[in-house]
Amino acid sequence: MTEPVLEVRGVAKRYGSVVALRSAELTVAPGEIHALLGANGAGKSTLVKIMAGVLPADEGELLVDGRPLRPRRPSDAFRAGVATVFQDPTFIPDLTVAENLRLAGIDRRRFSSWLPQLGLAELDLGALVKELPLPLLRLLDLARALAHEPRLLVLDEITAALPGDQAELVFEAMTRHRDAGGAVLFITHRLREVLRMCDRATVLRDGRTVARLKPSEGDESALVEPMLGETVARAATEAEAEAEAAPANPAAARVATPDAPIALEARELRVRGRLNGVTLRLHAGEIVGLVALEGQGQDRLFDVLAGDRPADSGEILVAGEPVRPRSPYDMVRRGVVLVPADRLMALLPQQSLRVNLASALYNRVSRWFRLAPDEASRVTETVRRLDIDTRAARQVRRLSGGNQQKVAIGRWLTAGFRTLLCFDPTRGIDIRTKEQIYGLLRELAADGAAVLYYTSELAEVPLVCDRVLVMYGGAIVHELPAASADEPTLLNAAHGLQEAST
């Protein structure tokens, strides 16, 4: 057998008392695309950071082409032939693309030669990075990593922020890199991508390597099982299967309640160039899904409904009463709360879990800088109800993404609300946490809350929602019951096409 490009032996890492990696084992051979899988908090990101030289390992060793590698900073890893595309963009926003290349010591021609293959032939290297759209930055990061001509290309959740056609371009580049004898380590939550692209897979759970398998020999449940441990796996795969197979779903049990009082109503909301007359109604006790392609004004709609930005014209009514919000405070006061896309935007990252959960309470009461006893008990109740992992409770930024999301929702649970606006709350979150969030939302709706739920994963709609609105070109173009909202129907509607089926 040929020598592996990368060998990870017994790598461990702890942050204070929190063990992120116990004993990671990983072998990547030349000429393969290797998936690294695991639920949130399993240690994938930590392992990637160790390989990239961002974090030092506490124990264990890395071998690249048989040579030991102890990168102390990212440049060491590049030099050893490991190029990583991180989840966060690494291009400096205030510099131009060309200056960024010079900064990283990358040959401009070698970088440019990758651009046509990534659909970026037209890119202006003199453009300031902060003026470029976010998905494009992911591709630039990839082109830069490829320009290093690495032995091992590490892609951490690169497809999460990419539209489908651009994900295809990434897949092509991965394949080409593999066929040229390089290796790719591919980290993703999308199991279909793993089945399609990867030659082998390694699964992490609780900081340990628990399985090595060949995706081609199994199906999605074969991948999920080792990720979750056995009991949870069955439930999750069923949920996945349900999500994949769309119709025939539990929505029947949750009959829409049109005669329930209207919790939140928008009439003809307009924002120049963004919103084109949005009208919608949320009834108490229902979850309304919102589906749209990227850039159809959904983010602005949420900002307007949450009171963060004004609309040029139109009306917002809370429980039948017109409101002209001047800041989110005006809406929060009336029980309309937002869980934004960027979790850390909603949280106090350096504060403890309990302070974060209580943060929405400080609006009303804070006595002597401490929580009053009844508030403290409400926080405890929220932690229990959300099943938040409290191992890293002293600083919320150390929690995994899924747990952070739970905190973002949880602080409103502590404070109480009537209408919840959720913007893509399950992005980049593992299946188990997703399931918990679905369950939580359904519970909240059963208790009489109204929920507006924007999601970028169409398969979620029938799982969570009672009915679904499709947004296109700044307006609601379509409404249908969740039961008939299968992916093809939604996709067609989201493209502004006439309904494919009825």
Added chain:
Amino acid sequence: MTTDPSAGAGGGLPESTASGVATQPTAPRRLDPTLQVVRRYAWPIAVWLLLGAMILWYSTLIPQFTDFQVTSIAKNSLPAVYLALAQGVIVIAGGVDLGAGALMVLANAVSANLMEGQPLWMVTLIAIGVVLGAAALNGFVGYVIAVSGIPDIVVTLATLFIFTGIALIVLPTPGGGTNGGLRYVFTGAETGVGTNYWPSIAMIAIPTALLAIWLGRTRSGLAIYALGSDENAAHLSGVNIRRTKITSYAVGGGFAGLAGVALTAIANSGDPRFDNAVNGTLNSVAAVVLGGIILGGGMGSVVGAAGAGIVFFTLSPILTAMGVDPNTGQVVRGVVIVAVMVVAGLLQWWRRRKQ
């Protein structure tokens, strides 16, 4: 409805799309390269135009505007320009150096003390030594900041006192001197008074240009911008954060040292007063802000800061020529800073609205 092609680029929430949903995030339209440069360096260009306008205005205010006035403005603004460059580098890297003015005063005291009565070759060696020494000293300050994690503003507040204190130990009362040759280099005359403005202008232009080219064109210079713009991204791009931080302080220290040597050349003496240190620091921060460098780092050009240093200096003769009371003059300086920032903010708001 037309959808904005770059939707999701600037503000707004980052979005993702499910697999299968296809949208093409197009790159912004390609701009004419010249236009791109003008757009990016609009602020420094505006600062230098403002300076030109002010000097023109000044020439109409006084009965005779001759080479003497030009020389006077050029040579006397040298220390302010160097301090603006020093502060500029450090602020671009995301720091701030309250001790810059004190380092200038220290360099002034040391050079005036050592240079008195020395031949030109010795004076030259001392000048180089003082500049390098100041760079090393401030590099150490940068090291302390990088290693300890104490905020820049705290550490450099301490150096403000420390450096001025040392300067007073070196030279307890104003005094010392230098060689006519050194005076010629900075002021255009061995006596320090004259009408030959070329040496002073060259001493403004050459160091400013060298620093700007290093910052904008070399890897180590771009690393300074990267550090101030996004430390995490810089780290992930392979920038050595600690070394870059130290470099920014060392280069800044070198320019503060040069400011001290320039003071010695202009005044032919050393004057280690605490006032000089504090004024130097505060004016350098003002020049950096007025010059378009964003406090917090990552953006702006030292060319603008240098121009703003001269603008600031030129205000005093203009106000004197207008017969404004010196105390009112201080108020005017403050108003200028705020007014410029407000105008800039309005312009930005207007541009964003137009989009």
